[in-house]
Amino acid sequence: MKLNQSLFLSFMTVFQWTVHVGSEDTPTLGSRNIPRLLSQDVIKGTFSYPVHQNHTILFYHEDSGEIYVGGTDFVYKLDLDRYQISEEIHLNATREEPCFEVPCKNVITVIEKFGDSLFVCGTNGLRPHCWKLSADETKEQEGTGISPFTHTQNSLYLRVEGDLYAAAPLDYDGSALQFRREEGRRANVWMYDTWVSEPTFVSAAWVKRQNDPDNEKIYIFFREKNSDQNPEADPWISQVARVCKTDEGGSKRFFQNTWTSFLKARLVCGFPEESLYFNRLQDVYVQNAEDWRDTRVYALFTSSWNATAVCIYSIQTIEDIFNNSTFKGYDKAVPEPRPGTCVRNSRALPLATIRVVRDYPEMSDWVHSVHYTAPFYVSNNNYTKIVVDRVQAADQRMYSVLLLATDSGKIHKVLESGSEPFIISQTQIPSQSNLQSMKLDSQKKKLVVSFAEKIYVVDLQSCNESNKSCADCVLARDPYCSWTKSGCSPTVPDGIQNIVDGKTSVCAASTSDYNTVNRTRRNAASRLDIDSTQLAVPMDVPFYLSCPIDSYHAVYTWRHRDERSPCLQMSSSCLLLIPAMTPDSYGSYECISEERDYVNMVKQYHLTEREDRRAKANRGKASAVAAQTLGITVGLALFLN
Structure with a gap:
């Protein structure tokens, strides 16, 4: 013994x-704060690069469903149905004088569609350059202010109808970084120097108003250096700013080619009662709605204690702050029209209105999330990217599914149902490099994820891992999947689901022998299943x-x-x-x-x-x-x- x-x-x-x-x-086991499943059979295709890429961007065109990837000296158009490259465009650096880089490379940083033309910009050997590519011709133009000088510098871009908005350094050292309207039908407009302090621009979004286009805004999400010198204060804070789409700058005498409608407000995510906040904005996904008031902003934050959080904001709430808050540091009567108001002719705005925008652009009130007292989701995972899909379930209701990714390629699928997150599954992309970019193809229900060596395509409607029984499929609470005669399959109107609470009684209501089968599974050892x-x-x-x-x-x-x-x-x-x-x-x-x-x-x-x-x-x-x-x-x- x-x-x-x-x-x-x-x-x-x-x-x-x-x-x-x-x-x-x-x-x-047993925790609701972890993924329910570890998904395996969800990667449906890959695209390998000829050589490893230091930087890639993905562009998805919602109107056409086309998706492009830009790397060093190339742009590829991807076919997500056949999992192959359908078009290749090579754009090597073109400049007369020698490059400071060895070798001289053109890292693509901007891809957009303007009608039938593809608009592409790149670093072009430290001399930013742009190309407008169509079936008939190629037009070239200088790209400073649209593309950064190197791919490591902060930048972003946004197309709004025929105009291009961008934030990119104006100097080689990465300085003079500001949000500008650079290209299109309207006048070029830029920021006033004192409005932001050492900003890192994260995202920009256009919120449409179908019945009121003159009041449409461009929203800019960024983090900047905190002016609070208290040693306990976080050195960075997150902000949301807005400008009017109709803003053409001020008159020739005052604020010409400078935003007359720029306002900003602090974006907070955390636990207000404990004064505990996630201050470092990392990524933003704006989910547009038919009624602009229902548009939602999903923002991903990190903290100084190595945790991440997702906070959800209403555009209506953000607008209420800009329309009603006092101006920080300003104690006089507010002029008319109110600073920040969208007008058809910004060049005719009175000087009193523009001076408030120039000197006091920040709101006194902070923007809180829809859940206010706490973030929607807090995790110890170091998430870096977020996208959100709207999915119609079998009950014909629409549900939001958050797709959160870490640098290492771990992707969590999280259901938003009420105020509580439900973590449906975890997928680990088998890559040895860091995640570079991520785009959602909502039409095909596929997630495209780019790394240094290849692109992976994740099928969001993969339901095989919940295919053991009706109960297993229902417990997954996955809006992409429902129980049918063929098993757990992509959702159809007559499929069996219970997204709200995942209770399996819906199986009993729809399957005559469910109770008998369930009792047998628990009590009989001789059953074949x-x-x-x-x-x-x-x-x-x-x-x-x-x-x-x-x-x-x-x-x-x-x-x-x-x-x-x-x-x-x-x-x-x-x-x-x-x-x-x-x-x-x-x-x-x-x-x-x-x-x-x-x-x-x-x-x-x-x-x-x-x-x-x-x-x-x-x-x-x-x-x-x-x-x-x-x-x-x-x-x-x-x-x-």
């Missing part, structure tokens, strides 16, 4: 090390049983006779360890998962005693071999799945 105890201690030491190694990036295994095991040896994890939101237990034992998690399996087989160890073992209103027998074992002459004579030797084998083979714990 001493030998068995020694072997078991060795067995447990090796097992604990194995569990630690195997579960380094594996969710812990129960994974049942017969094993003959020698007496006295340490032994373990393994059960596959179908959902990380479920709680798993082992049942043997009248006793229940907790699951020991190792990677994607639940284990039950038996220190040494005794007469009481034999019989039936059931692995039970419980999630919401669903109880399921995942796996069943029948253990019987194996007694032969050789095993009896060498029982101690068999014990040593059993323990040693488990320690050497880390993956052995999965062989019974």
Whole structure:
């Protein structure tokens, strides 16, 4: 018996090390703050680059559904149906004098569509340049202020009808960074020097107003240096600014070619009652709505304590701040028209209105999220990118699904249903480099993710991993998937779903024999759909049983006779360890998962005693071999799945 105890201690030491190694990036069971599934079968195609890219951008044209990728000296048009490159455009650096770079490269930083033309800009060997490409001709122009000088410098761009808005350095050293209207039908307009302090521009968005186009705004999201010198204050704060689409700058005497409508307000995300905020804006996705008031801003923030958060804002709330807040530092009567008001002729605005914009552009009130008291979602994952899809479920209601990505290529699919996030799944892109860009093709329900070596296409409607039963499909709460006669499939109007709370009673209501099947799965060992295994095991040896994890939101237990034992998690399996087989160890073992209103027998074992002459004579030797084998083979714990 001493030998068995020694072997078991060795067995447990090796097992604990194995569990630690195997579960380094594996969710812990039973928590709602982790992904329900670890998705595997979702990458449907890849595009490999000829050489690794230091920088890539993705451009998706919503009207045509076309998607382009720009890298060093090239632009590719991607065919997401055939998973191939359908068009190649090569744009090498073109300049007469020598480059400071060796070799002289043109890193593409801007791709846009203007009618039938493709507008492309790049670093062009530290001399930004743009090309307007059409079927008939190629037009070239100087690109300073549209493209940065190097791909590492901060920049952004936005097309609004026939105009191009951009933020890019005006000097080689990356300075003189401001948001400007650079190209198009309207006059070029730029910012006043004192409006921002060391900004990092994150995103810009145009919010349409179908019945009131003269009041349409361009919103700019950025972070800048905090003017608060308190040592406890975060050195950076996040801001939202706006300018009017109709703004043509001031008169020739005052503020010519300078925004007359620029206003900014602090964008806050955190816990106001504790004065705890996520101050560093990382990425923004604006989800437009038919009524502009319903447009929502999904903003991704990081903090000084290495956590990330998603806060959701209403454009209506942002507008209320700009329309009603006092101007920070300004204590006189507010002139008419109110500073920031959109007018048809900005050049005719009175000087009093423009002076307030020039000297006091910041609002006193802060912009809070729709949930106000807390972020919508807080995580220890270092997310860097966010996109949001609108999905029509089987109940004909629309749901928002957040797709959050880390630098390492971990992607979380998160359902927004009410005020609580539900983390549907986690996908790990198999890349050794950092994520560079991410775009959503909402029409095809595909996510395009770019790394240094290749592009991956993720199928958001992959439902195979919830295909075991109606209950499994419903518990996923995935608006992209519903239960049909063909199993868990892309959502159709008559599919079975329960996105709101995931309760599986909808299966019983739609499947006549559901209750009978569910009872049978729990209580009958002889059914063919129960994974049942017969094993003959020698007496006295340490032994373990393994059960596959179908959902990380479920709680798993082992049942043997009248006793229940907790699951020991190792990677994607639940284990039950038996220190040494005794007469009481034999019989039936059931692995039970419980999630919401669903109880399921995942796996069943029948253990019987194996007694032969050789095993009896060498029982101690068999014990040593059993323990040693488990320690050497880390993956052995999965062989019974």
